[in-house]
Amino acid sequence: MNLRFDERDEAFRQMVRSRIAQILPWDISDRHRRLLANTSHLHDQRRWFAILDAEGWSVPAWPVEHGGTGWTALQRFIFEDEMYAADAPEFHWIGSHMVGPVLYTFGSKAQCDRFLQPIRDGREIWAQGFSEPNAGSDLASLRTQARREDDVYIVNGSKIWTSGAFEADWLFCLVKTDTQGKPQRSVSCLLIDLRSPGITIRQIRQINNEAHLCEVFFDDVRVPAENLVGEEGLGWTYAKFLLDHERTTSSFIFWIKRELTRTRELGRTVVRNGRQLIHDPIWSGRLAVLAAEIEAHEWSVLRVLSEESSGFPITAAASVLKVKGSEIQQSITALQVDALGEQSLRDYGAESLDASTDPIWPDLYQGRTSRALITRAATIFGGAQQIQKNLLAKLALGL
């Protein structure tokens, strides 16, 4: 056991930190700090990924032959940590963490040639079309159908909760290609151009005023058969590959650490009963407990990253990261709301604002409540909390 980052890791951290500081345009990080929405501005995200791509850093985890960096898991951890700390836009993870890995693992050479570069440089943005109105936790009951006719699939049905579909270019979509055979072999993975005729996209207004979630309707949409990923009927295999491939993303550790920094900043900015909030024992006591939880959470992530052999299946450890990570996301944003007291109740709308000139409402206040509201979704998306706990009880404890 060696529980320390070594000198090379530290040197690596210094190197990426100073390079990010050089190449991250200040207006992007400035806007990013004042975001009301839960996701970066797409425009900024595209710009930033073009910059990272030029640096060779836009898809660190990919194999080197597909543009990856060859960094160790720990170095990638450090890099992402530094990206968040610098208030850079986050990865557009559907492209970089899902579609890319599936394509270079199971896709055709033609698909790799066509799709990987635009993911690397942010030119093409992907959405994930898994959930349907009646297939949420019970994803296996999805019904969107793709019927093969010569060299096209004709797609009919609908998807819901498709984050960002209204501004994305492509959809990574699970469809039913076989309505008769075995359910395990009935689902396939299609790459669908979101500008195809027959697609209608409706944005769904959210609890925090944003309308990032979408409903996508397919009415006889023609998808070239060459956009089938791998083999017909292996959709679940690829979906499962993704889960095994991405074990630590759902920890949201970098997001959480950035919010911890913000929370501390709030503690120094807000004055309550004539003193800085950080000196209020009730509030700072909660902050302290949460900071302790976050430190342990970070270590949990490092353990999973290093594939520590714990005697439990590694997927159980991944569920630990999701359960704890989503809880912490909700606690830390709630603590921010509590810091603002009555001032947390202001509705800022959905559009990010210019820098504040009103001392009553510092920039730091904007977006805190909006984020806290939508963070209720952290225990819903990507496997609801109850499903995760069912899974944990079974996987880790055999219950």
Add this chain to the structure above:
Amino acid sequence: MDFELSEMQQMVVDSAERLVTAETGLDQWHARRKLTDGVDPKLWVKMAELGWMALVIPEDAGGLGCPMEDLALLMIELGRGLVTEPLISTSVLAAHVLDRALVSERRAHWLGRIATGEVRIALAHEEPHTNGTIGVSARRIEDGYMLDGQKAVAFDAPSAGYLLVTSELEGTSALFLVARESTGIATNSYALIDGSRAADLTFASAHVPSDGLIASGAAADRILNEALDRARVALIAQAVGAMEVALRITAGYAKERQQFGQPIGKFQAVQHMAADMFVAAYQARSALYAALRDIDGDASKRARSVAMAKVVAGMAGQTVSRNGVQIHGGYGVTDEYVISHYYRRLLVLEKQYGGIDLNAAKLALCEAEA
């Protein structure tokens, strides 16, 4: 002890239930966002006609002289329908302040105007909490007072004709009654997350005539604290109503929504979340009753009971709204499902006039002194 409703109370509850059922729902809440000051004037008139503004105003000043229990029952009904009309600011908070601060004809005049729904009054008390901002202070001038400084998040101020402004004056507290649109007062209005409105108020050499000072010193503090506690009880009652409905809506959803070939309400994890909501809502109503018992009593006992209820109802509101959203899955975080509106309203009700943490701090002081 008797928990049954009197005839008068049943009447209030029934009329409120009818109006709330007719006047609220997703469409109405969405429409309210477009109102300039957050108030639907027709609804306001109807509420006044039903006698709601007059409910706790003493009979000798044109009111119905009902006890706070009756008001709480009305508020529970309004909470069920997420009614955010500024009833509490005007007919609970301001009504109490003016009842205690004014005398004879002037008292009858103002309380009468409140009782008929003719006037709306908002409290401007909280001050900004950041560096670079200054609270309100007053100084005496020849023909009255001059006010300078800022107030933040004055609930319901955008639709109010008058403001009750707390201020420092010659080293003690003072309470002023001023017309909101006087020279020297600037209003910066905005919406809150539940669709109601608030404003920051900037006083720049705002001139207030001599009779605008309605209370000062210890009396001003006492009257304000009494009025705020009554307003808090009204908020708690609204929260109780909101919780009870959120609970019903969520249970209904859990019975309807099918996953894995059965209603999600069949899963124990969902049942336990719903049961926790039920326990929380039950506890909140109990806390409300405890606060009501002490609302007209001894000041320190009253303050303690109201803080207790604000803490208990605040925590209950979190449990109910969080579990309610969670059980709704993705639908829970949309504006299109009512549960998210209950979530937002319960957050406002928790924070307004002091959230869980501020009230817990008050209680901690009580414990230390006990």
